[in-house]
Amino acid sequence: MKTVRLFAVLAAVCLMTLSLAPARAAEPVKIGAVLSVTGPASFLGEPEKNTLLLLQDRINAAGGILGRPLELVIYDDETDVNKCVLAVDKLLKKDRVVAVIGPTVSGNTLAVMNKFPAAKVPMISCAAAEKITRPVNPWVFKTPQSDRQAVARILDHLRQAGLSRVAILTVSDGFGQAGRAVLAEMLPAGGFTLVADEIYGPKDTDMTPQLTKIKGLAPDAIVCWGTNPGPAVIARNRVQLGIRTPLYMSHGVASNKFIELAGEAAEGLLLPAGRMVAVEQIEDGNPQKDVLAAYVADYAARFGAPPSTFGGYAHDALALVRAAIETSGSAEPRAIRDALEATTGFVGATGVFNFSPEDHNGLDPSSFVMVGIENGAWKVLR
Numbered sequence: 001m002k003t004v005r006l007f008a009v010l011a012a013v014c015l016m017t018l019s020l021a022p023a024r025a026a027e028p029v030k031i032g033a034v035l036s037v038t039g040p041a042s043f044l045g046e047p048e049k050n051t052l053l054l055l056q057d058r059i060n061a062a063g064g065i066l067g068r069p070l071e072l073v074i075y076d077d078e079t080d081v082n083k084c085v086l087a088v089d090k091l092l093k094k095d096r097v098v099a100v101i102g103p104t105v106s107g108n109t110l111a112v113m114n115k116f117p118a119a120k121v122p123m124i125s126c127a128a129a130e131k132i133t134r135p136v137n138p139w140v141f142k143t144p145q146s147d148r149q150a151v152a153r154i155l156d157h158l159r160q161a162g163l164s165r166v167a168i169l170t171v172s173d174g175f176g177q178a179g180r181a182v183l184a185e186m187l188p189a190g191g192f193t194l195v196a197d198e199i200y201g202p203k204d205t206d207m208t209p210q211l212t213k214i215k216g217l218a219p220d221a222i223v224c225w226g227t228n229p230g231p232a233v234i235a236r237n238r239v240q241l242g243i244r245t246p247l248y249m250s251h252g253v254a255s256n257k258f259i260e261l262a263g264e265a266a267e268g269l270l271l272p273a274g275r276m277v278a279v280e281q282i283e284d285g286n287p288q289k290d291v292l293a294a295y296v297a298d299y300a301a302r303f304g305a306p307p308s309t310f311g312g313y314a315h316d317a318l319a320l321v322r323a324a325i326e327t328s329g330s331a332e333p334r335a336i337r338d339a340l341e342a343t344t345g346f347v348g349a350t351g352v353f354n355f356s357p358e359d360h361n362g363l364d365p366s367s368f369v370m371v372g373i374e375n376g377a378w379k380v381l382r
Contacts, residue, residue: 028071029064029331031321032097034087034112035126035314036104039079040202043228043257045104047311048126049074050303051295052101055318058298065325073097077108084108092119098333101317102126104310105227107174113140122337124317126310128252129178133360141340141360143316143350145274147182147225149365150251153272154223155190157370157381163220163246167196169210169234171226176202179225179250195219200230208237215243227252232261239265246270251368255308259376266376272368274350276309277378287347295349312349319348 033052036045052072059070073095077084084103091097092115099122103109106129113132116123116139125132128144158166166187170180180197187194195217198210211234214222222238222245224231231253238247247269249258254273259266275282279296282289295315299307307315323346324339325331343362346353351367370381 026064026068028069029066029325030071030073030095030097031099031101031318032091032095033072033074033101033314034077034084034091034103034108035074035101036079036108037074037076039077040229041079041105041227043255043308044126044310045076045079047308048102048104048314049076051299051307051311051314052318054298054302055315059322065322066329066331068331070322077103079105079108081108081111085112088112088115092116092121097121098331099124099321099336101314101321105173105175106132106178109142110174113137116140120337121333122321122340124320124340126313126317127175129175130182131174131178136358136360138341139337141320141355141362143313143320143348143353143361145251145272145350145363145365145367146361147179147250148186149363149368150272151179151182151186152365153368153370154248154270155186155192157248157270158192158221159190161221161246164191165193165195165218165220167198167214167217167219167222167245168194169196169198169200169207169214169222169224171202171230172199173202173226175252176226179252183223183225200226200234202226202230204230205233206237207234208241211237211241211243215241215245219245221246221248223248223250225250225252228255228258229261232258232265235262235265235269251309254371255310256306257308259373266373269373270381271371273371273378274309274312274367275369276307276312276349277371278369278380281378281380287352288349291347292349309350316348316350316353320346320353 035048075087106127109125109127125142130146132142170176196214249271279292324336328335328339344354351363353362355362
């Protein structure tokens, strides 16, 4: 009898303890990111990391995703391809994330993208090279506009300006060579003459030999394809050599960091860029205006500086993954992948995304505006 009473008392105590204990917290939605927060591409990766942390706090303050907290697992690849490979392996095999944002740069993305079909986890790259999504890898998406779209905007501007003889100067990394291939294809197809095809290295600090050769060929325009710091060096070398030929840059330099690095030599340069560079110049009625205004205000309030175009790539990657989870009602990788591929009309910082089984970039040339640099600031060309 005493044993029965003791058992009853213990059972009551256990039930009371369970009833008083807080409900077990919901399992977090774990999303990974590999970004170049340090190293040569830190001007790209740091605003991407800042943006993800900003959005994580905003999402969790609003109740998380499907009522579950968002947990970001962010690794810095230091702009090193080998460290990027190791970080991706860790995210997929140890951290067991449901999606991966990044990498930051094209070369690193191209080195790891084929890991994702085997892992059956979606990747949303923050890098621009067309080869990332063409041909389509079922598990790989990207948020920056493709080289082809940027080249199309440049060629439209050249055509309107009556410029037909074009020299190109591209960097010998993944981004530069992807752009070089598209330029070499689209220039002749568009009726332009390619008069010079020069290359420089990512660590080169003087491009006067290439520019001297180009100057002697007297092109109507020069197109440089690369990311900082090389294009800023080219801008300065151009001024030093007294070259007055119009110089077009790629969207890979669409941040204030480029103007800072190039200084007065940036004056008059032209490039396609997302609307992030000149939010105050966005026309009324554009669907991106409210998204960009909110992002810029929140970022500046937290970090004391405006965000960059590149931070916008991370903004869109996380926003797209969140929307895919909420639309599908599932945080399983396959459901996220399928919902991403079916996403249409999604207004982001970079543009309006319309994915499909044939298009894992989802943007068109309208996501770009042509801008010039005037008095050390961006000006949208109408």
